Amino acid sequence: MLLASFMRIRRVAALLFSGPQVIAFTPAVSLGAFWIGGEGALLAASLGYPMIYMLFAPEGWVPHETVSRRDAVTGLPLREFMLERLDDYFEISANRARNGACMLIELTNAAHVETTFGSEVLSELRRAVADRLRAALRDNDMVYCLTDDRFGLVLGTTTNLDLEAGIQLSNRLLRTVQDPIKVGSNTIYPSSCLGFCLANVSPEPTGEALMDAAQSALLSAMKSGESTIRAYAPDTIRAAAKVDNNAREVIEALEDGRITAWFQPQVSTDTGLVSGFEALARWIHPEKGPIGPSSFIPALEAAGRMEQLGDIILRHSLLALRKWDAAGFDVPSISVNFSEVELSNPRLVDKVRWELDRNELPPERLTVEIVESVVTADPNNLVTRNIAGLAALGCTVDLDDFGTGNASIAAIRQFDINRIKIDRSYVSRIDRDPEQQRLISAIITMAEQLGLQTVAEGVETQGEHALISQLGCDHAQGFALARPMALDNTFGWMEQHYAHLLPIPQIGGRAF
Template sequence: MRKFFSVDRLLDTLRMVLTGPQVLAFVPAACLAAFWLGGESALVTTALGLPLVFAATGIWGSRSYTASSSGIRPSGAVTYDIFQSEMRVLSETATNNGENAACIAMALDDYADLQDLHGQAAANHIKQQFSDRILSIIRSHDIFSQIDQNRFLIGLHPSPHLDLEACIQMSGRIQSAVEEPLLLNGAGVYQSCSIGFCLHSDLRQTEAEEWIGAATAALAEAQRSGPSTIRAYSTATRRRSLVRANLRKEFEAALDSGDIRPWFQPQESTDTGKITGFEALARWEHPIKGVLGPQVFLPFAEQAELMERLGQVMRHHAFEAMRAWDRAALFIPRIGINFSSDELRNPGLIDRLKWELDQFELTPDRLAVEILETVFSRRPDDVITRNVTGMAALGCCIDLDDFGTGHASIASIKRFDVSRIKIDRTFVAKSDQDPSQQQLVSAILTMAERLNLETLAEGVETPGEHALMAQLGSDHVQGFGIAKPMPFEQTLDWIAAHQAKLRGTPKISRKMG
């Protein structure tokens, strides 16, 4: 409730006035009143006694973390150790007084993009402004801490008025403050944050560590739901958190056991209908839950910093498949593999890739490095840029994935030496029925032709979409209309069936001129 924060803020201000060093300003007035009422003896007693009383009661600096504690940061935030200690005190106070308290966890949305676009120094500056705004909102007896690079915590002091609605109101105030433009080099940067919180009354156990963990679990749910989301902790959150924790442990083991491996989706030429490549798509063949897609396990991989390990596993199995197709006299020109930002930030990526290709006796031109369009808006001097240009120089095909959904410029496309753009499925869907979709695809294809880039239309699901992509001039197509992703064991039969079908299929003429 709004009343909770306004009343508490007023009481907090009054408390600060009466218990801070500024109360010394009233000592002369008190001494004068004592002299009028009791003479010189009362004056001496008051002048000497009041400061001694204040000092003895420890009224100044009574908060364990507000004076000159070594744990204080210049911003007003406390260290995580102090935060944990204070949360134990809040928990005990809430229990003893029959009041409620809350732990709020926050994170800036798309923080990795903020780092990549503006650099670490700028990201730190944004975080400092974020912290300053939070500290301007919370009461002085609430506590605030940064627990890692992009997560922050607030401990709301116990109050009889603190409830679910009050926490939602507080979270909304935080988001409103953050969404005001943050200054960076004189310009405004628009940022949002996700928030999760846990009321003390919603805890099954009252340990500070569990309380903080519950708030961060609610934050994780908020982040999975999209930017600028608020989530409250509940018993359902706990159950889902435990399931995810177990899956995360299983995922790490699955990387080593071979249960994580690529499934392959074919790409074909619109000129000849022949297979021009396969894209390797990660799948988890779970022994109980069945086949799980990347939307299930990629968050675990990112949180556990296992994206590089996942990439290595994917390349190993994909290159192994290429070698097996070669030995079966089924020449597949190219395999497309997605490279994550974590992999592309590794300065040793090029050397490792050379070794992996050599191990399977593959030439670099048979690898299509698929990179999301968002990567292409990065600064030109970072490790990602050097790795992408290095792979292009090695002879790999650079595929710009999900084209049209990010911010890639023509200059960056040329700088990265892109070989092919993959037109996102959002442009391809129902393009045979929607004239505006046709115009968008046609414009992209015209641009690609002028830049001498190959094109591949993703998400082709119907014969009509397939025919239109061929007529408009897309070089390659991929999607359920050609085939769904399949395990390696099924590719051999599918290739044979496709080739047999191809022999009886008339050629689709492409747009000329």
């Protein structure tokens, strides 16, 4: 009990015996001692003051604690230090008209950096971010290392720290963290989210409660996507508590590599040759087997993990191209769906360029699939500029699910679309429904006039395959040709497909 009381007094005194105030206070003590007691008192003060400083000095100045209670990579103090500092804040500042804050910053692509570049590059990234945060803060603010991808900040008290000021500071910190970092020959683009809680709205006047509140705000920010900032509000804790077990299981599957890319072939209706594959996300569940994206995409969207999923699918897709090349198969391109979250990343074009260069693949072998809702967006927004940037890089662009949205011909031409993918709702029962035939015929005619190729999605029967071929659709994709499959199975499928390649089936008579 006495030891605990002493340690609490020591921590409080540490705030008084550290920082700029010590420099101003030391001469005052010396002069006061000499004025009151002469040379003897001056000598006693000179010897006694350093002893008092060593007794009550901040923990970070004690050598053996520095080694054992600091992060080995960044040199930052750990979580227990942060909690002590937050507790001290409430003891000292509870009755003052001043405010402080607890901030948490998550490096959301830390796992991707480690997987792609290795642990040494991740360590360099963490060191660089720690240095940037130290440089961006005031002398009485502190930075802490909580995990390999999370930093904590305790802002010293001030009279003008309100919600607006907190958000402004958070924006500045995120910009500081997310500037590109050069590590050897690699350029790393950190992505991050930030959650914070002002001390005056902490659920309880304890360091633990204040940190928990900031963490609930951080979780809310991560669910909303990259570069998001959230301030604590009481409902954020209630919202975080509603995350169900399925969502947790999905996130664990993503982190463990159990959500991966499967591939479905696209075949030329003229030659029967494979014209490409589309990469489709699959969750390989240990008990339920392969699970389609409709069962897990909503959970990843809510958790702010769509960009992480996109990175995985892109890497697996480019690796598949290299393996097909090495095996001697001619696969012209791979189609990858890009979500609106990914298309909102200001560094997307640089990231795609880097991945292509790393795999020694030309940009024209990557097909970027976008949906109609993206095409109808404001032409000046970031999503639009990224699509134009990918097209300028040399990637081909497919408009997915054509006919289900409101894309205008002008918008299609603006985005340098290469192909339109006719939605399966138009393809279904085309061999039995004359109205469906006329609709698809009109779409194909429009595409030909615009110089666009067409892909029929969801071709499930040989009759549908034959009819879309006769109508002039350029490519077919669907269960009639092959279901999505793991990469290892694509080699056998292509061998079998080419071994039994037959002329394209035709239906007698003219289709209308």
